[in-house]
Amino acid sequence: MRSFADAEVSVRITVFLGAPGSGKGTQAKLLSQSDRFVHLSTGDILRNAIKEGTPLGREAKTFMDKGELVPDATMIGLIKDTLSKLKPDQHVILDGFPRTVAQAEALNSNTATQVEHALLFEIVDSLLIDRLTGRRVCKQCGQPFHMKHIRPKKEGICDLCNGEVIQRSDDHEDVVKRRLEIFHSQNKGLVDYYSDKHKLKRINVDQPADSVQKILMELLK
Numbered sequence: 001m002r003s004f005a006d007a008e009v010s011v012r013i014t015v016f017l018g019a020p021g022s023g024k025g026t027q028a029k030l031l032s033q034s035d036r037f038v039h040l041s042t043g044d045i046l047r048n049a050i051k052e053g054t055p056l057g058r059e060a061k062t063f064m065d066k067g068e069l070v071p072d073a074t075m076i077g078l079i080k081d082t083l084s085k086l087k088p089d090q091h092v093i094l095d096g097f098p099r100t101v102a103q104a105e106a107l108n109s110n111t112a113t114q115v116e117h118a119l120l121f122e123i124v125d126s127l128l129i130d131r132l133t134g135r136r137v138c139k140q141c142g143q144p145f146h147m148k149h150i151r152p153k154k155e156g157i158c159d160l161c162n163g164e165v166i167q168r169s170d171d172h173e174d175v176v177k178r179r180l181e182i183f184h185s186q187n188k189g190l191v192d193y194y195s196d197k198h199k200l201k202r203i204n205v206d207q208p209a210d211s212v213q214k215i216l217m218e219l220l221k
């Protein structure tokens, strides 16, 4: 198992836990608009690697297309490299990592980083399926849309950057169901792990995004 022991940065970390579609990325992006937080999404890093056709991207794609998790060794190595490039004393919102107890343990073993909070975004699966299968994203800037609730003003074109609005290949219904299955199989272990360390807080995210944002700001004050 790879560990972070040789990382050379000192960063505070808030981990966002929760099912795909529970709004982790949206909330992390909102928080990172203030200079207080840096948003790191492992899903975004992997999607960029796929776009650029790197060896990491080629490896990750085979798992992501099926809704499966990329192996722990790859993800731990990736996050270690990413964290080591940050400036000391930054407050990182980690969105999408850890997804397994092995990843949480690796993060914990890094003496140069400190997980301060693990925030669990809670919402029922039926709402997640609607959110994910209806979700569309801008290929260029990542801005999320929804086919029912937040359509782009011009069909298929991003309101912000005029990029192409697409459906992520892992947002098709069969893949979404597999991603949720995997989430539930791993989540209990992570919840127990962070509960035991007295770091877990649960947030009901079946409410408007700005209400969730207020709760987060209060928790992270």
Ligand code: AMP
Pocket (backbone or CB within 6 Å): 020, 042, 043, 044, 046, 063, 064, 067, 068, 069, 070, 071, 075, 095, 096, 097, 098, 099, 103, 170, 179
């Ligand atoms: P996300 O955008 O966070 O929903 O991630 C999209 C996909 O990237 C996941 O379904 C996994 O295939 C892969 N992925 C992202 N983060 C991780 C991780 N920490 N461990 C394993 N696979 C990951």
